[in-house]
Amino acid sequence: MIRDSKQRQKNVIVVGAGLGGLAAAISLKAEGFDVEIVEKNERIGGKLNFTEIDGYGFDLGPSIFTLPQFFESLWERAGKRMEDYVQLESVSPHWRNFFEDGLIFDLYEEPDRMKAELAKLEGDPEALWAQFQAFLTYGREQYHLVDDGYFKKGLDNVWEMLFHYGWKMIFKMDHRNTMTGSINKHFEEPHLRMIFEYFIKYVGSSAHDAPGYMNLMPVIQFDYGLWYVKGGMYNLARGLGKLLDDLGIPVRLNSEVASINKEGGEVKGVTLGNGETLTADYVVCNMEVLPAYRKLLSEPPAFMKTLEKFAPACSGLVIHLGTDRIYDQLAHHNFFYSNNQSKHFDSVFQQGKLPEDPTIYLVAPTRTDPSKAPAGHDNIKILPHIPPINPDKPHTREEYMALKERVIDKLERMGLTDLRKHTVVEDVLTPVDIERMYNSNQGSIYGVVSDWKKNQAFKAPKQSSKYRNLFFTGGSVNPGGGMPMAVLCGQKVADRVVKAEAKRA
Numbered sequence: 001m002i003r004d005s006k007q008r009q010k011n012v013i014v015v016g017a018g019l020g021g022l023a024a025a026i027s028l029k030a031e032g033f034d035v036e037i038v039e040k041n042e043r044i045g046g047k048l049n050f051t052e053i054d055g056y057g058f059d060l061g062p063s064i065f066t067l068p069q070f071f072e073s074l075w076e077r078a079g080k081r082m083e084d085y086v087q088l089e090s091v092s093p094h095w096r097n098f099f100e101d102g103l104i105f106d107l108y109e110e111p112d113r114m115k116a117e118l119a120k121l122e123g124d125p126e127a128l129w130a131q132f133q134a135f136l137t138y139g140r141e142q143y144h145l146v147d148d149g150y151f152k153k154g155l156d157n158v159w160e161m162l163f164h165y166g167w168k169m170i171f172k173m174d175h176r177n178t179m180t181g182s183i184n185k186h187f188e189e190p191h192l193r194m195i196f197e198y199f200i201k202y203v204g205s206s207a208h209d210a211p212g213y214m215n216l217m218p219v220i221q222f223d224y225g226l227w228y229v230k231g232g233m234y235n236l237a238r239g240l241g242k243l244l245d246d247l248g249i250p251v252r253l254n255s256e257v258a259s260i261n262k263e264g265g266e267v268k269g270v271t272l273g274n275g276e277t278l279t280a281d282y283v284v285c286n287m288e289v290l291p292a293y294r295k296l297l298s299e300p301p302a303f304m305k306t307l308e309k310f311a312p313a314c315s316g317l318v319i320h321l322g323t324d325r326i327y328d329q330l331a332h333h334n335f336f337y338s339n340n341q342s343k344h345f346d347s348v349f350q351q352g353k354l355p356e357d358p359t360i361y362l363v364a365p366t367r368t369d370p371s372k373a374p375a376g377h378d379n380i381k382i383l384p385h386i387p388p389i390n391p392d393k394p395h396t397r398e399e400y401m402a403l404k405e406r407v408i409d410k411l412e413r414m415g416l417t418d419l420r421k422h423t424v425v426e427d428v429l430t431p432v433d434i435e436r437m438y439n440s441n442q443g444s445i446y447g448v449v450s451d452w453k454k455n456q457a458f459k460a461p462k463q464s465s466k467y468r469n470l471f472f473t474g475g476s477v478n479p480g481g482g483m484p485m486a487v488l489c490g491q492k493v494a495d496r497v498v499k500a501e502a503k504r505a
């Protein structure tokens with residue numbers, strides 16, 4: 001509930017209606033700020049976006065919903081209940097994994113079903129189950145450590161971490177191993193190694209470069225569930241839109257911010273593309289940090305250099321297909337593994353090359369929601385992770401389309417017979433489209449990369465180091481990309497604004 005006593009007579013402009021922007025706007029309104037959102041696109045949601053073509057409803061962005069508690073807490077801040085706005089459906093199996101050697105292996109939340117599935121692998125099922133549980137126990141310890149400070153307190157850098165956790169706890173966090181290193185210590189079975197490595201998908205990074213504590217990601221799924229938003233992922237944005245209406249938060253759509261106006265160490269507001277100027281006591285920017293400093297604040301190269309460590313996470317080739325038949329072997333979420341996953345990670349994250357044989361994520365939402373395709377037809381979204389745009393040597397559209405053909409070849413080889421022939425609708429987004437649509441940094445789909453050597457897996461801080469009343473929110477800011485993280489980020493940004501305001505009062 002927004003209490004009158006909280007009215008602060010201070011106004012905030014939020015630049016961008018992505019999940020981080022929406023969460024910040026709602027949380028700040030609940031704290032009594034006067035909030036307005038300015039969004040360049042025709043609808044709210046940012047990368048949480050959709051299109052409809054000939055009866056096929058495609059979610060253009062996220063398809064996997066995890067960590068509902070971080071969404072519920074946003075509604076709680078506003079004195080509302082999430083279930084009155086958004087309904088979730090549990091998805092089972094979580095993932096279906098296809099390997100080139102013919103193995104098809106499911107991940108289940110229910111321990112008995114998961115244990116039974118392990119019998120498909122070579123080796124003693126009891127021993128594999130023991131390894132599986134030991135891995136989850138270790139992952140759970142990592143999750144709770146990270147949740148306690150980095151998530152719940154919204155910590156932003158090593159010093160805040162040290163202050164919160166102390167040295168002892170910091171050393172409990174698995175940062176001396178890579179994610180892959182720790183997986184390999186727990187498992188010898190090659191399929192399990194590949195599956196657990198690919199949990200890094202959730203943050204668009206490489207399991208070879210991310211620290212071991214990122215092995216908390218399977219726990220997110222096994223302990224807190226994997227969900228679908230009833231009626232389609234975009235219903236989450238619709239639910240948030242209803243919450244904005246109920247709270248009286250105005251949104252200007254089709255309004256691109258051209259500059260954030262600065263004066264000394266402060267910002268004064270924003271100027272829109274049409275020349276209109278809006279003044280503000282605080283600006284919260286949901287445009288990604290690097291493009292915002294470069295384009296909206298025109299910061300000099302020396303300053304931009306200090307931000308280089310916040311390099312973009314991967315981009316994606318997002319292929320939407322409508323087929324005139326159903327591929328029964330698909331579950332809702334599917335992974336088709338590379339023959340050489342190390343090479344895949346190396347191509348995408350070290351060499352900046354389009355992978356020859358990528359690991360491919362494929363979502364077939366009609367398994368949960370038949371409304372997403374005409375009866376008897378399939379709705380298939382295919383997402384290989386690929387490098388962000390290299391501005392010095394961008395890939396051509398022909399190169400992206402050649403990758404698309406390699407991907408379809410692989411899927412046909414691995415069982416989706418005549419996928420090309422049965423495709424009646426096709427829509428492809430390249431990194432160039434993704435950059436254009438959302439102003440993301442080099443077409444990144446998850447904000448900043450989680451790479452121990454580059455940034456110790458930290459994203460940019462929530463408060464600007466240059467302008468005291470400028471804050472950032474979303475996937476390029478701690479705790480990073482993915483829907484739950486962006487929504488959590490917005491809430492934590494609001495807490496920082498409240499603190500900054502208290503300091504001035």
Ligand SMILES: Cc1cc2nc3c(=O)[nH]c(=O)nc-3n(C[C@H](O)[C@H](O)[C@H](O)COP(=O)(O)OP(=O)(O)OC[C@H]3O[C@@H](n4cnc5c(N)ncnc54)[C@H](O)[C@@H]3O)c2cc1C
Pocket residue numbers: 015016017018019020021038039040041044045046047048060061062063064065066255256257258286287288316318383434437438439440445446447473474475476480481482483484486
């Ligand atoms: C293909 C794809 C698949 C994904 N899959 C998943 C998944 O399964 N699960 C998951 O949890 N996450 C997934 N993600 C990631 C998730 O979508 C993002 O991490 C999250 O939605 C990002 O939120 P954000 O707050 O960073 O804002 P963004 O979504 O980046 O939105 C930023 C907003 O700011 C607006 N904007 C930018 N510049 C300006 C300006 N100058 N003026 C006005 N407005 C501006 C943009 O138009 C946009 O609306 C996926 C993303 C993509 C693209």
